Amino acid sequence: MTTDAPTQTDDATTPGMIKADLLAGLVFILLGLAIFYGAWTMDRLEVRRIHPFTVPGLVPGMLAIALTLCGTILSFRSLRTVAPGGWQQLSGAMLSGAAGRAAAVMLLALVYTLGLVGTLPFWAATGLFVFCFIMVFECWLAAPRKPLLQSLPWALGLAVATATAVTLVFERAFLVRLP
C-alpha cells in the first residue's frame, strides 16, 4: 500500500534519531537475550509429562529470538548510516526545553501517583496535583508565562472542582473505593 502521507523520513533519518536507533537496538538485543534466557530456563513441567513442544517457554523464546534479530538489524542499520554530529544532536534533544517539559509532567505524575495517592485522602491528592500542574505549566514553563494572579484562581477553582467531581462520581455513582 502506498500513501501520500507526509513521511516521517525527515525526522527518522536525522543524525540524532540514527544514534537513538543504535541505542534502542542494543537495548532490544539485551532484552531479547534476557528473555531468551528466562524462556530457556523456564520450568518445562517434565513432572507433568507434558509434550516438549508445548512447554511454557516456547513462544516467549521464539519472540525473544525475533526481538534480538530485529534489534541487531536496527543496530547494524544505524551503524551503517552516516550520522555526523548524531550524538550531539541526540544529547541536545534530551536536554532541550521540550524534554524538560515532558520530564516535569513525568515528575508531577510520579509524585502524585506514587507519593500522594494512598498517603493523602484521594480528593486532597487530586486537588494538589491539579493545582500544581496548572501553576507549573502556566506560570513557570509557559512561553510567554502567565501572571501568577491570573492563573491562581483558575488553578484553585479547577483543583477543587476536579477533586470534588471525580471523588463524588467514582465513589458515590460508581461505588469505586478510591485509594
Next chain:
Amino acid sequence: MFDGLLMLGGGLAHFLTPISLFNIAWATLLGIIIGALPGLTATMGVALLVTLTYKMAPDQAILCLMCLYCGAIYGGSRTAILLSIPGTPASAATTLDGHPLALQGKAGTAMGLATTSSALGTIVGIIALALIAPLLAEAALQFGTYEFFWLALFGVVISGQLTAIDDPLKGYIAGILGLLVAMVGMETLHAHQRFTFGITALGGGVDLIPAMVGAFGFAEILGVMKRTAQARIVSSGDRVIPRLADVFRFKWTTIRSGLIGTFVGIVPGVGEDVGAWASYAAAKRVSKEKHLFGKGSQEGLIAAETGNSAVIPGAMIPTLTLALPGSAAAAVLIAAMFIHGIRPGPLLMTENPEFLYQIVAILLFSTIAMLVFGLTLTKPLLTVLSVPRERLMAVVYVLCVVGSFAITQRMFDVYVMVGFGIAGFILREMKYPMAPLVLGIILGDLLDLNLRRGLLLTNGDPSPFFTRPISAVICITIILTILMSIPAVSTRVRSLLTRGRGDASAQS
C-alpha cells in the same frame, strides 16, 4: 437475507427507547468533544469510558462506547480544520485540505463537508458490516487452531507494516514487544506462571485497559505538554450546512474512499489514520484536480474524512467475527465486550446473532447524532477548543489514574498505566507505532495458545500449519508482507514489475 433484515429491524427497535437515545446523544457529543481536543484520542476516550460503564447494562455500555468512538473520529476534523492540528491521528490527512479551506474563509464549508463525508463514510462501512460480517463469521467457523495462530501473527505483522510505513522494522518491534507483554502471567495451556518474578499482581498478566490508557493517554499527555506553541483558532463565518450539490459532486470519491476505509478497517490493527491516508492517496491519484490537493481541495477533504469514518464499521467486522481488533479503539471495545459478558468471535453469530445487528443499529444512530451535532453545534464546539491544554491535561491525567484504578481497584494497575505511559512516550518519540504494541498484547494469548495446542494435536509435527489451505494462504501472505518491507527486495520486485510492464507495452 430476510433474517438479517428482521434482526436489523429488531436492533433498531431495541435502541428506540428514551434511555438509549439519551445515551446516544451524550456519548456522541462527548466523543466529538474528545476528538476535537488535541491530545485526547478516540482510543483514550473509549478506554476511559469503559471504566464508567461497568454498572450499565451490556447493550447500553457498548452503545455508549461505540457512539463515543464514532464521535471522536469525526470530532478530530474540527481541530484539523480550525487549528491545523489533528484532534486525533485519524484526522491528520484532513489538515492538508481542511485548514487551507479555513484560511480561505471557508471553515464552515469545510466543517460541513467533513460532517457529511464522515456520515456517508460510516454508512458505506455499515452496509459492508451488515453484508460481510455474517459471511465472515460463517467462514470463520471453519478456522481451527492452526488458522488462528496465523491470524494472530498476521494481525501483528500487518499492523506493524502499515502503521510504520516508513520503517516497518519499528512496527514489527512494537508488535513483538506487545506479544512479549502478553506472555507475562499465567499461561492458559498448563496454568504456569511466566515472568512474574514472584509478584503476585503479575499472576493475572498485564490488563489491557491500564496498558492502553498509559500508551494512548499518559503518553499523549506527555507528547502534548512537551510542545510550547498554542495554535491559532480560525473561526467559521460561512455556512456550515453544505449544499447537496457540493456533497454529491464527488460521489465517486465518497464511494471509493468509503470502500477503501472499510477494507483498511477489516485489516487487523491498522486503524482510521491509515484509512484516511489511503483514501486521500487514491483520490489524489485519480483526481482531475490533483493540483488543488494540499491547497484546499474539497475532494481531498471528503476523501480523508470518508476514509477514516468508514474504518469504524470496517474494524468491527474482524472484531465481532474473529475477535481480532480492526483498530486500536476496537481493541478496547473487545476488552469492554468481555467485561460485559459478550464473547466476540466466530461463535458470536451462533450464540448471539442479534448482537451484530445491534452494532449496525448503534452505528446508524450514532451517525445521525453526529450529523445533527456536527451541523448545529459549531459555535459551542469552537468554545471547547479554547480550553488551555495546561488545564485540560491535568484533569485528563487524574482520569487516567482513576480509570486504571477503577477496573480492579488495585494500585498495581495504576503503576502499569504509568509504566506504559512513559515507555509509550519514549517509543513514540523514536517513531515506534503504538497500535501493533496494543494488538500484540491482545493477540499474544491467541498466538501462544494456538501454536502450542496445534503442536500438541499433531504430536510436535508442524506441517499442518503450512499445508492446510487457509493456513498456507495466511502464512504466504505474512512472508510476502515481511519480504516486501525489506527495501532491497521491494525495490527489486518493483523494478521487475516495471520492466515487465515496459516489455508488454513495447510488444503491443
